Amino acid sequence: MQGFTEEVEVTLNFICECNCHNDGIENSPVCHYGNGTFECGACRCNEGRIGQMCECSTDEVRTEDLDANCRADNGTTDICSNNGDCVCGTCECKKRENPEERYSGKYCECDNFNCDRSNNKLCGGHGRCECRVCVCDANYTGSACDCSMDTSTCLARNKQICNGRGTCECGVCKCTDPKFQGATCEVCPTCPGVCAEHKDCVQCRAFGTGDRKEFCDRDCRYFNLEMVESRDDLPQPGAEPFISHCKERDANDCWFYYTYAVKNDTTKVVHVVKVTECPDGPDITPIVAGVVAGIVLIGLALLLIWKLLTIIHDRREFAKFEKEKMNAKWDTGENPIYKSAVTTVVNPKYEGK
Known part of the structure; x- marks a missing residue:
C-alpha cells in the first residue's frame, strides 16, 4: 500500500486428513449395518452406498442429491411438503397424534383432515376428506358437503316443488316469482286469497249470479262442482292435501259457503252449500x-x-x-225628587186679627 514499505509473507500448510481419521471404525454398525466407516463423527460410505448414514444404494437412487426427489418441483425448497422426511429419495410422511388423521401422497402433500367444514363437522358429516377435498356421500354436494339434494323439504301442500314458483337449492326453496315467499313459496301477501280468487266462478256456476255469469261457461270450467246440503257436509281440513274453507258475500248481502280442494296435483274440486244465508230485514216499528x-x-x-x-x-x-238596595244613601221615607203642587205665601202685613 502507498506509504507503507512493510511486507508480510504467509505460509500455508494444508491438513488433508484429521487425526481422528486414523481412528476410524470400518464397517461400523452405526453406518447402516456396516455399510461404511465411522470416522470423525460421520460415516464414510463404502462404494455403492450413499446417504448420511449410508442407508441408500446407488442402484436405487440415480442422483446423489437425495432431497431432489423429495421436492414437488425444482422451484420449491420444501422437502416432502414439510410433512415428512426424505429417506433415500422417497418421502416418509409424519405420523399424527390422532391415528385417524394422516398425510399421504408422493410428496406428503395430501391429508384427510384439512377439508372444508360445515356445522363444525368435517365435510359437514356427509362425506370424507381426500387430499384436502371433500368427497360427498350420495344426495349431498358442495365444497363442504353441506348442500342436500333431497327435495322433500321443498314440497308444498299441493305436492309441487316450491309450489311451482321456485327452485329447490340445497333443500331450501329459492322463489323465482318475487310476489311469493315462505319456506315453500306459498305465501303471497299482495295476492288475493284462494277464496276471493275463485268467488265469482263459484257463484256463477252454483247460483247463476255474480260478475261472471255471462262468461261462466268460458272462464269457469277449470274445477269440478259438487253441491252439498249443509255446512256440515263440506270436506273437513285434512281430508285433502290442499283445501280451503271459504265464506263469501254476494250482491244481495247473502253469505254462501264453499271449499276449494286440489286432488292429484291437478284436479280441482269445489263443494258448495246449496242454500245461502241471507240476513233478515230490519223491523221498522222499533226503529221509528x-x-x-x-x-x-x-x-x-x-x-x-x-x-x-x-x-x-x-x-x-x-x-x-238586594245588595244595591242595602247600599243606598238617600232617605227611603221621602222621595227626594218629589215637589208639592201647593204654594204657601205669607202676607207680611197680616197681624193675625
Whole structure:
C-alpha cells in the first residue's frame, strides 16, 4: 500500500486428513449395518452406498442429491411438503397424534383432515376428506358437503316443488316469482286469497249470479262442482292435501259457503252449500219508536236545561238588586225628587186679627 514499505509473507500448510481419521471404525454398525466407516463423527460410505448414514444404494437412487426427489418441483425448497422426511429419495410422511388423521401422497402433500367444514363437522358429516377435498356421500354436494339434494323439504301442500314458483337449492326453496315467499313459496301477501280468487266462478256456476255469469261457461270450467246440503257436509281440513274453507258475500248481502280442494296435483274440486244465508230485514216499528222517543227525550232535556238556566239567572239578578238596595244613601221615607203642587205665601202685613 502507498506509504507503507512493510511486507508480510504467509505460509500455508494444508491438513488433508484429521487425526481422528486414523481412528476410524470400518464397517461400523452405526453406518447402516456396516455399510461404511465411522470416522470423525460421520460415516464414510463404502462404494455403492450413499446417504448420511449410508442407508441408500446407488442402484436405487440415480442422483446423489437425495432431497431432489423429495421436492414437488425444482422451484420449491420444501422437502416432502414439510410433512415428512426424505429417506433415500422417497418421502416418509409424519405420523399424527390422532391415528385417524394422516398425510399421504408422493410428496406428503395430501391429508384427510384439512377439508372444508360445515356445522363444525368435517365435510359437514356427509362425506370424507381426500387430499384436502371433500368427497360427498350420495344426495349431498358442495365444497363442504353441506348442500342436500333431497327435495322433500321443498314440497308444498299441493305436492309441487316450491309450489311451482321456485327452485329447490340445497333443500331450501329459492322463489323465482318475487310476489311469493315462505319456506315453500306459498305465501303471497299482495295476492288475493284462494277464496276471493275463485268467488265469482263459484257463484256463477252454483247460483247463476255474480260478475261472471255471462262468461261462466268460458272462464269457469277449470274445477269440478259438487253441491252439498249443509255446512256440515263440506270436506273437513285434512281430508285433502290442499283445501280451503271459504265464506263469501254476494250482491244481495247473502253469505254462501264453499271449499276449494286440489286432488292429484291437478284436479280441482269445489263443494258448495246449496242454500245461502241471507240476513233478515230490519223491523221498522222499533226503529221509528226509538227515533220519536229520542226526539221527545232530547226536547224535554233541552227544556229542563233552559228552565234551570233561567232560574239561576233570575236569582242572581234579585240578589244583585238586594245588595244595591242595602247600599243606598238617600232617605227611603221621602222621595227626594218629589215637589208639592201647593204654594204657601205669607202676607207680611197680616197681624193675625
